[in-house]
Amino acid sequence: PSKTAVWSAHLIMEVLQEAGLPDGVINLVYADGREAAEVVFNHREFAGLHFTGSTAVFNGMWGTIASKIGHYKSYPRIVGETGGKDYILADETANPKQVATAITRGAFEYQGQKCSAASRAYIPTNLWEEVKQYVSDDLATIRTGVVEDFSNFVNAVIDEESFDKLAAVIDAAKASPDAEIVCGGSYDKSEGYFIQPTVILAKKPDYITMREELFGPILTVYLYEPGKLEETMEILDTTTNYALTGAIFSADRSRIERMTTRLMHTAGNFYINDKPTAAVVDQQPFGGGRGSGTNDKAGSVFNLLRWVSPQCIKETFVPATNYLYPNFLEA
Incomplete structure (x- = not known):
C-alpha cells in the first residue's frame, strides 16, 4: 500500500482474516513502490497488475511491462484506475439549489480526496449568482475537524505534501489575473493539514485548475452564456x-x-441531476477511460472477467476410426 495508507490497509486485512479469509488468498506486502515494482516486473511469472493511483505512475508501469513483454510466460493482464478531472455541467434550466448541493457534496466531501470528486464546474451566467450564494451558505455552516468526530464534514488532507501543493494552488489563484477566489481560500497546518473548501472562478476555460487533477477541496467554476x-x-x-x-x-x-x-x-460514470460521486461497489460498476484508466469497472463482473482465462473442452464419445469424411466414402 501507499505509505500514507499503511494503517487502513492493515485494518482491512485484519477484518478479512477475522471473517475467515484463508491465508495466502490476499497478501499484504509493506514495501517501497519502486522496490516492489523492480522485483515484480522482472519476474517471469508476472501475470497481472491491478493498479489504483496516479496516471503518471500507471503510464510508467505500463511502459516497463511493455519493455519486458518477451520475458513473461504469458501476456500480463493490466487494469488501471487512475486520475480524474471530474465535472458538473448545468444548463440554464437547472435548479440552482440542486447544483449548489452537488458542488458542496461532490467537491468537498472527504476533502475532495477521491478520484470521483467534482473538480470543475460549468455554470450558465443566469444561474451563477444563486448557485454561488447557496454554496457560500453551505460552506459557512460546514464543520471542519478530526475524523473521529463524525459531525465534521471536512477533515485534514492526507499529508503535508498534499497540503503544500493545494496551498500553492490557492496562492497562485489569488495572484492570477485569470482567476478569482469566490469562496474559502484559507489553509492552516499548525495542527493537522487543513485546507478550507475553496471555489475558484476561472476567467478562461483552460485555466490550470480546470485542467489538472488537484485531489483536494478545491473546485473551479467557468461561466458560460446561456x-x-x-x-x-x-x-x-x-x-x-x-x-x-x-x-x-x-x-x-x-x-x-x-x-x-x-x-x-467524457466520463465512465455519468450522473444526471446528481453529484458525480458515490458509486456503490457491487451496485454501480466504477471506472473511466481515456487518461482515467482502462475502464474495467471495479466491483462488477466486467472486472472479474479480465482476470479469468477461459478454456473450452470438447470430449468425443465415439471417436473416428477412419480419416476419410463421409463425402469421400460416397465417391
Whole structure:
C-alpha cells in the first residue's frame, strides 16, 4: 500500500482474516513502490497488475511491462484506475439549489480526496449568482475537524505534501489575473493539514485548475452564456484527457438526452441531476477511460472477467476410426 495508507490497509486485512479469509488468498506486502515494482516486473511469472493511483505512475508501469513483454510466460493482464478531472455541467434550466448541493457534496466531501470528486464546474451566467450564494451558505455552516468526530464534514488532507501543493494552488489563484477566489481560500497546518473548501472562478476555460487533477477541496467554476451549451460541451470534452466521472443538471429532457449523447466519452460514470460521486461497489460498476484508466469497472463482473482465462473442452464419445469424411466414402 501507499505509505500514507499503511494503517487502513492493515485494518482491512485484519477484518478479512477475522471473517475467515484463508491465508495466502490476499497478501499484504509493506514495501517501497519502486522496490516492489523492480522485483515484480522482472519476474517471469508476472501475470497481472491491478493498479489504483496516479496516471503518471500507471503510464510508467505500463511502459516497463511493455519493455519486458518477451520475458513473461504469458501476456500480463493490466487494469488501471487512475486520475480524474471530474465535472458538473448545468444548463440554464437547472435548479440552482440542486447544483449548489452537488458542488458542496461532490467537491468537498472527504476533502475532495477521491478520484470521483467534482473538480470543475460549468455554470450558465443566469444561474451563477444563486448557485454561488447557496454554496457560500453551505460552506459557512460546514464543520471542519478530526475524523473521529463524525459531525465534521471536512477533515485534514492526507499529508503535508498534499497540503503544500493545494496551498500553492490557492496562492497562485489569488495572484492570477485569470482567476478569482469566490469562496474559502484559507489553509492552516499548525495542527493537522487543513485546507478550507475553496471555489475558484476561472476567467478562461483552460485555466490550470480546470485542467489538472488537484485531489483536494478545491473546485473551479467557468461561466458560460446561456445558448452556448454546445460550445461549452466542446470545451469540457477537450480541456483535459481525463474521463472518470461527470454530472449534468437540466430540467429539459431533450437537453438531457443531447448532453448525455455528446458527453458519452467524457466520463465512465455519468450522473444526471446528481453529484458525480458515490458509486456503490457491487451496485454501480466504477471506472473511466481515456487518461482515467482502462475502464474495467471495479466491483462488477466486467472486472472479474479480465482476470479469468477461459478454456473450452470438447470430449468425443465415439471417436473416428477412419480419416476419410463421409463425402469421400460416397465417391
